[in-house]
Amino acid sequence: MKYQVLIFYKYITIENPLELQKKYLELCTRFKLKGRTIIAQEGINSTLEGTVEDTENFLKEFLQDSRFSDIFVKRSEGTGNSFPKLSVKVRPEIVATRFPPEIDPRIQTAPYLSPEELHTWYEKNENFVVVDMRNSYEFSSGHFKNSLDTKMDASRELPEKIDTIKDKTQGKKILTVCTAGVRCEKMSAYLLHAGFKDVYQLDGGMHSYIEKYPDGHFEGTLFTFDNRLVMDFGGNRKIIGRCKRCDDKTEQYQNCANAECNMLFLICNDCMSSEGPGFCSEKCEKSPARVVQRVRG
Numbered sequence: 001m002k003y004q005v006l007i008f009y010k011y012i013t014i015e016n017p018l019e020l021q022k023k024y025l026e027l028c029t030r031f032k033l034k035g036r037t038i039i040a041q042e043g044i045n046s047t048l049e050g051t052v053e054d055t056e057n058f059l060k061e062f063l064q065d066s067r068f069s070d071i072f073v074k075r076s077e078g079t080g081n082s083f084p085k086l087s088v089k090v091r092p093e094i095v096a097t098r099f100p101p102e103i104d105p106r107i108q109t110a111p112y113l114s115p116e117e118l119h120t121w122y123e124k125n126e127n128f129v130v131v132d133m134r135n136s137y138e139f140s141s142g143h144f145k146n147s148l149d150t151k152m153d154a155s156r157e158l159p160e161k162i163d164t165i166k167d168k169t170q171g172k173k174i175l176t177v178c179t180a181g182v183r184c185e186k187m188s189a190y191l192l193h194a195g196f197k198d199v200y201q202l203d204g205g206m207h208s209y210i211e212k213y214p215d216g217h218f219e220g221t222l223f224t225f226d227n228r229l230v231m232d233f234g235g236n237r238k239i240i241g242r243c244k245r246c247d248d249k250t251e252q253y254q255n256c257a258n259a260e261c262n263m264l265f266l267i268c269n270d271c272m273s274s275e276g277p278g279f280c281s282e283k284c285e286k287s288p289a290r291v292v293q294r295v296r297g
C-alpha cells in the first residue's frame with residue numbers, strides 16, 4: 001500500500017468555521033485520513049495522510065468547494081503512520097502568533113519568490129539574507145545556506161527578534177522561509193508592518209524548493225511535525241544536525257525530559273543510551289517536572 005501526505009493552507013475568510021469543521025471531519029473520516037487541521041475565521045491549515053487513492057479522491061471532492069479550488073497542495077511520500085489520529089480543530093488563528101489583528105495576510109503580505117528565482121539568487125550571488133521563520137529546533141537539523149536562525153521557540157516570539165533581524169539584514173533583500181509557507185504569510189506581513197522594505201516570502205516554502213532542487217542550496221533534512229521527522233525528497237543529503245551533548249552528527253530528536261518544557265532537541269544514539277533522560281538546558285535539569293520521554297527519528 002502506498003501512502004501520501006498532503007499539506008495545504010489558505011488564508012481566506014471562513015464565515016462559519018464550525019460548519020466547515022463538521023463537513024471536513026465527515027469528509028476526512030469517509031476517506032480514512034489522519035492528520036492535523038486547524039480552521040479559523042482567517043482560513044484553513046491542513047496536513048493529512050492516507051493511501052494515494054484515498055487522498056486523491058478526498059481532494060477531488062474537497063476542491064469542488066469554490067473557496068478552496070485554487071489551493072496549492074503539496075504532496076510527499078507517507079508511511080501510513082505519520083499521524084496517530086484525525087484532528088480537526090477550530091482556533092482563533094491557523095498559525096498561533098497572537099499578533100495584532102492588522103497583521104492579516106488576507107489584506108497584506110510580502111510578495112512571493114518562486115523556488116526557481118531563489119535558486120537564481122544563490123547562483124548569481126544576489127545581495128540577500130534568508131530569514132528562517134521556523135523554530136530553532138527545526139533549524140538545527142536542516143536549513144538554507146547562509147540563513148539566519150531567528151532562534152524562536154514559537155512563532156509568537158517574532159516581535160522580540162526584530163532588532164536582531166534588522167541588524168543582520170541591513171541593506172539586503174530579505175527572504176522569509178518556513179516549511180510549507182503558511183507561517184511566512186504572517187511573519188513576512190509582520191516584517192512589513194515593522195517597517196522592513198524589500199521583503200519576500202518563499203512560495204510553497206522549503207517543501208517546494210527541495211522538491212525542485214533536492215541537491216540545491218538547502219542543507220540537511222526538512223523537519224516535519226509528524227512522525228516521519230524527516231521529509232525525504234531524494235538527493236544527496238548531508239547531515240548537519242549536531243548532538244546537543246557531544247556535538248556528533250545526528251538527525252535524531254528527543255523531547256526535553258522536563259514535561260513543562262517538552263522542547264525538541266537533537267541527540268545522538270550514544271548519548272541517548274548512556275545518559276538516560278535528557279534535558280534541553282541546565283535550567284530544565286534543575287527544575288525537573290514530571291519526567292516523560294519520547295524519541296523521534
Ligand SMILES: [Zn+2]
Nearest residue numbers: 243246268271
Ligand atoms: Zn552525542
Ligand SMILES: [Zn+2]
Nearest residue numbers: 256261280284
Ligand atoms: Zn527543557
